Amino acid sequence: MQIVTSHMNTDFDALASMVACTCLYPGTRGVVPSHVTAGVRAFLSIHQDLLRIVPRKGFDLETVSSLIVVDTNNWNRLDRMQPLKDRQNFEIICWDHHMSGTNIISGVEHREEVGATITLLLEEMERQQTPFTPMQATLFLLGIYDDTGCLTFSSATPRDARMTAFLLENGADLNIVSSFLSNAMDDSHTRVFSDMLAKADVLTLEGVNIGICAIPVQSGLTMLASLVEKYKEFKGLDAVFGIFSTDQNKVMVIGRSNPDAVDVGAVVRALGGGGHPGAGSAVVKEDDLAKITEKITTLIRETGRKSSLVKEIMLHAARFVLRPDQTVAEAGEIMARTRVRALLVCDKDRFLGLIPESAVVRARQNNRLSTPVKGMVKPDVPVVGPGDDIRTAAAHMNLSQEGMLPVLEQGRVAGVLTRGSLVLHMYDM
Secondary structure, three states, rough: EEEEEEOOOOOOHHHHHHHHHHHOOOOOEEOOOOOHHHHHHHHHHHHHOOOOEEOOOOHHHHHEEEEEEEEOHHHHOOOOOOOHHOOOOOEEEEOOOOOOOOOOOEEEEOOOOOOOOOHHHHHHHHHHHOOOOOOHHHHHHHHHHHHHHHOOOOOOOHHHHHHHHHHHOOOOOOOHHHHHHOOOOOOOHHHHHHHHHHHHHEEEEEEEEEEEEEOEEEOOOOHHHHHHHHHHHHHOOEEEEEEEOOOOOOEEEEEEEEOOOOOOOHHHOOOOOOOOOOOOEEEEOOOHHHHHHHHHHHHHHHHOOOOOEEHHHEEHHHHEEOOOOOHHHHHHHHHHHHHEHHHHHEEEEHHHHEEEHHHHHHHHHOOOOEEEEEHHHHHHOOEEEOOOOOHHHHHOOOOOOOOOEEEEEOOEEEEEHHHHHHHHHHHOO
8 A cells, every 4th residue: 555644743735745646646545644733633624534534543554565755854754654664675755845854765756945845746747637626726725825825935936836826727716725724913914903803893693793894904915814713712702704895896705603603604605705614705896895794794694694404414324333243344344345434333223332443453453353343332422413503513523533423313323424424515515
C-alpha cells in the first residue's frame, strides 16, 4: 500500500497536498497526523468522508510499501513514521517547498521555492490532466491562500497566482474558502472591529441572539471573516452576520453561527453565496447598505431558523448493525465492504455501542479476530434523535471520532447518520 502523509500540526497546504497526491497517484491513501490546526479540524469534521484519508491513530504501517511525504522533508515532523525509515527496498517520494531542514532521503524529490507545496502538485496535475472535483479544488485553493496570505505574503510567486486562477476555472468556491480562513488584525481591521462594536444591532429570535453588523469598509480589505468570528466570541452571541459595503457598489455578507443557532448556509445561499450551517459568505451587487441589511434580517427570520430533521436524511441501520455474538473478523469484513469506520452493536433493537475500526486493527495485531464484538464495544458515543435538526446533528458530528451518529428513539436504533450524508445535505448535493 502506498500512503501519503505530512507534518504534525497539519495546515491547509499540507492537507491539500495530501489529497492532491491521492488524485495524482491512484490507490494512494492519505494518513492524517494526530494534531491538525483548528481550521483543518473544522474542515475535516464536515468533509473527511469525501476524501481518501484516514487518521494516523490506529493505522497499521505493516502493509505500507511506499511513502509520499508532502510539505515537509524531516522525519522528526512526521507522526510516528520512524518505523519506515530503515525499511529495505522502500520507495519514498517527497513534495515540498521548504528549502532547508531536510533529513529524509527520498528516491524522488520535488522541491522548489514556491509559496505553497500544493502549487507544485497542481502544476503536475495540470500537466497530466488529472481530474479533481470542485470540492477538492476548494481545498487546494485553501492550501494556496493559507500559506501565502491570499497571495499577499512575499513568499507568493507568479506560479501560485497562476494555479489560483486554474482552480477558480475548475470550480473552487471562494465563499467556502473565506469561511475557513482567518488571520490576525492589523490597524485597518482594528478600526473596523471598533465600528462593529459601536454600531451592531442584536436580533433575538426564538431565544437566539444574532448580531447584525452593517458598516462600510475600504475596498480590498481582506480577512473580514476573522473579524466576524472574533465579534461573535467577544459579545457571546449565538450568530453574527457582518454586512460590509465597499466603494465598488458591492456588499460582502459573512456569517458565523453556532451549529444549533442559525443556518448561515441557507441565508447566504439565498443571496447567491455558499457555505454550511455554521459559516458562509456571499457578495451582493448593491449600494444601499440599509436595503441589504433589511433583506438579510428577513432571510434570517424566514430561512435561517428553518432546518431539516435527522429523520429526513438518516440511513437505514440494517447494513451498519452487528449482533453482540458476531466476531471482530466479521466486523472487519463488513467495514471493508461498506467502507465505514464503525458499526453499531445491538441486542435486537437495543443499542449497546459502537465497534470502531481501530478496535478491529488492534484485534488483528493481537490475533483476537475471533473474539465476539460485545467485548470491544465503545458505549459512550454521541447520538441524535430522529426529531433533532441538522444543526444539532452537525454539532454532535464534531464530537464523533468515527464520523457516524446512531439515531436513537427511546433507546432503540431508528437509523444512522454518517458524515457523508450530512455534508451532502449541507451542500445541497
